[in-house]
Amino acid sequence: MNRVRHPSLDGPLAPKAPHFPPKAKAVIFLFMYGGPSQVDTFDYKPKLYPLDGKTIEISTKGRGGSKNQGRVVGPKWNFRQYGQCGKYVSDLFPHLARCVDDMAFVHSMYADSPLHGSAMLMMNSGRILSGAPCMGSWVTYGLGSENENLPGFVVMLDQSGGPISGAKNWNSGYMPAVYQGTVLRSQGEPILDLARPEGMSDSEQRLLLDVLKEQNHAHLRGRADDSNLAARIASYELAYRMQHHAPEAIELAQESEATRALYGMDDPRTADFGKKCLLARRLVERGVRFVQIYSGGNHNDHNWDAHGDLVLNHEKHAGDTDRPIAGLLADLKQRGLLDSTIVVWGGEFGRQPTAEYAEGTGRDHNSAGFTMWLAGGGIKGGTSVGTTDELGNEAVERPFHVKHLHATILHQMGLDPNRLAFFHAGLDQKLVGVERVDPIRELIV
Amino acid sequence: MLAACAPPLGSAAPTADSTGRRLALAKWITSPDNGLAWRVVANRLWQHHFGRGIVRSSNDFGRLGDLPTDSRLLDWLASEMLTRGGSIKAMHRLLVTSATYRMQSSPNQACSDVDPINDLFWRFDRRRLTAEEVRDSILSVSGALNLQVGGPTVFPPMPAAVLATASRPEDAWGKSTPDQEVRRTLYVHTKRSLQMPLLVGFDQADTDNSCPVRFATVQPTQALTLWNGEFAHQEAARMAKRLERDAGELDARLRRGLELVTQRPARDDDLARLQQLVAELRDEFGKSDAEALQRVCLVLLNSNEFLYLD
Structure with a gap:
């Protein structure tokens, strides 16, 4: 086992060899914050429709606590079969439905917490408590970055705000801060403090940087044995280059009208998420390892947390993202990038088949069974793995914990989930925990 | 010489409003016979003045921790702290008035050849x-x-x-x-x-x-x-x-x-x-x-x- 006790601090983002030849070089995680309802999206449950409005015996656990019965809310959308695999997809996703032969569904996901804060942390860092590094941190720690002019782990948030617990969802925990996610804004200054302050031209900045460099070199005399001093001098040149490269990465001028339309950027409704998806492709093309895009932020109906009006909520969030995501898959595929990029879709948990309140269609949280899908990066398209019970409430066949999803992603990136470790607090800490976890083999080509 | 093993835990002396158990634990931890606690504190003080502990893993003196780079120095500091009545202020004075604390950070090829990562504090990091x-x-x-x-x-x-x-x-x-x-x-x-x-x-x-x-x-x-x-x-x-x-x-x-x-x-x-x-x-x-x-x-x-x- 490679124990890292004192991680090398010269070039912590320098590319590192994977444990074995990788299938994927990058991850794009489309985080449906709030928890999409599986039975209204990808987990087709025909028996649920006729039960609409009936109160049945069913064991659920959500923010409203544990219940033993509930009023069924029948799925609010029809499902139709698509693709060669004949996958049933709800009418919420007319565009994405056409990509099912590239997608692999895990219908039997489960997680440890039915509450947003802890469930978010679990999906992002493998633990329900904050303080552990997020998956993007693990990937950049394990593999480094292929482009030193851009951060290795990039996060794009919803227009409405960040998710609950904010930065804890892209934090590097007990690892150095260099592995934390960088929030990238799709408009204006892409990265915090990237832009020169007003009133400072490029040539003035260059002059100041040159004087700083001279001064630091004078200081270096007699201290040349200290690599940190030289590294700090170099870091200013790197920062200077980042000022040029990061804006270039988010500059969409070279993208054709057809490409923009593919991502839904021609429609005000899908323009924002579409732009983020297009940015994700551009970042991946430039060697960024891990890109996470949030659909939904803030609280209540600003995200997929449909406690009140399910139709209103899911129509909004699915409608905002369906075309952009389908566009992303198509664009990655036509550019030959899908083979080396894993796209992951899902929330921190799913939703219950029954109503939360006496009135209305809102569903409470459900961590006992939910659906996520993956595509690309050596993932077997047109596959569906695991099932929930006939009401879509609980994972019954081949249940997979969040850590199995994590193990699968690491594995595709060429990292052994049971070997990728960081020594902290007397333990070789791992994303998947200390006990052995295997990737979901059925998903892998 | 400080003991290598912790002494037996003394019995609690209950009073009217306390079981006395926490006091017994505190006395046991800080007992002059408990070398570990004194080493841990001395190491912490050293770390904050010199940039790193004599035991680099200052949270972990156990099997998974680092060995002291100079065990005699650590033992001496722990004993000195005991001698000085456990006074942290006295320890600060001892450390910052030491010759080691006043060392320069300039390079020295001969020393670097022998001890490249400065385990022995031949210079100030x-x-x-x-x-x-x-x-x-x-x-x-x-x-x-x-x-x-x-x-x-x-x-x-x-x-x-x-x-x-x-x-x-x-x-x-x-x-x-x-x-x-x-x-x-x-x-x-x-x-x-x-x-x-x-x-x-x-x-x-x-x-x-x-x-x-x-x-x-x-x-x-x-x-x-x-x-x-x-x-x-x-x-x-x-x-x-x-x-x-x-x-x-x-x-x-x-x-x-x-x-x-x-x-x-x-x-x-x-x-x-x-x-x-x-x-x-x-x-x-x-x-x-x-x-x-x-x-x-x-x-x-x-x-x-x-x-x-x-």
Whole structure:
């Protein structure tokens, strides 16, 4: 086992060899914050429709606590079969439905917490408590970055705000801060403090940087044995280059009208998420390892947390993202990038088949069974793995914990989930925990 | 010689309002026979003065921890602490008046050949300022630092772009008065899910885990923060104003600026470099003297000599 006790601090983002030849070089995680309802999206449950409005015996656990019965809310959308695999997809996703032969569904996901804060942390860092590094941190720690002019782990948030617990969802925990996610804004200054302050031209900045460099070199005399001093001098040149490269990465001028339309950027409704998806492709093309895009932020109906009006909520969030995501898959595929990029879709948990309140269609949280899908990066398209019970409430066949999803992603990136470790607090800490976890083999080509 | 094993735990002496069990535990931990506790404390004190512990893994003296680089030194310090009645103040005096503490950080080839990572403290390890020290030092040289002691925590301005990442941006952070914003970083409010980017960037401890030893990374994002960030520019402007107050002539102001950030007399070559910079900013970029002085201060606040302690 490679124990890292004192991680090398010269070039912590320098590319590192994977444990074995990788299938994927990058991850794009489309985080449906709030928890999409599986039975209204990808987990087709025909028996649920006729039960609409009936109160049945069913064991659920959500923010409203544990219940033993509930009023069924029948799925609010029809499902139709698509693709060669004949996958049933709800009418919420007319565009994405056409990509099912590239997608692999895990219908039997489960997680440890039915509450947003802890469930978010679990999906992002493998633990329900904050303080552990997020998956993007693990990937950049394990593999480094292929482009030193851009951060290795990039996060794009919803227009409405960040998710609950904010930065804890892209934090590097007990690892150095260099592995934390960088929030990238799709408009204006892409990265915090990237832009020169007003009133400072490029040539003035260059002059100041040159004087700083001279001064630091004078200081270096007699201290040349200290690599940190030289590294700090170099870091200013790197920062200077980042000022040029990061804006270039988010500059969409070279993208054709057809490409923009593919991502839904021609429609005000899908323009924002579409732009983020297009940015994700551009970042991946430039060697960024891990890109996470949030659909939904803030609280209540600003995200997929449909406690009140399910139709209103899911129509909004699915409608905002369906075309952009389908566009992303198509664009990655036509550019030959899908083979080396894993796209992951899902929330921190799913939703219950029954109503939360006496009135209305809102569903409470459900961590006992939910659906996520993956595509690309050596993932077997047109596959569906695991099932929930006939009401879509609980994972019954081949249940997979969040850590199995994590193990699968690491594995595709060429990292052994049971070997990728960081020594902290007397333990070789791992994303998947200390006990052995295997990737979901059925998903892998 | 200190015992290698812990002594047996004494029995609790119950009183009317206590079982006495915690007192028994405390006495057991601090017993003169319990060498481990004294070594741990002595090592901690050493770490904070010398940059690293004699046992580098200061949270872990067990099987998974590092061995002491000099076990006799650690034993001696632990014994001295006992001898001095457990006085932490006496230990500080002992450490900072030692010859080892006064060693230079300059290189020495012969020593490097024998002990390249300075296990034996043949020199003082140069170190970067910690996140808190970076902020406090900038405020100090700009003249803004408020040294008030105690009181509730304060909220220096949080960049709007960072606030926007919170799920309730409008409630995510407080606001302090201008004189309170410039308190020492010790008094800055710690919110688990929202840390100041300047501090996180310079490796402030994560808010969830016990942090025995800070990382000291060198990152381009640190350069961006200190070079482009609002705080750096605001304090550079404040420092320029201070130099104008402190000295009359341009040369004297430049000299004063150099001395503030380096804590040594300014050398002629340093001064000449800044004089030339001011001239270029004036002649080629049309900057006023006041604007040029602000730019000089920005350069000074970014210099390695300011951020690193010999």
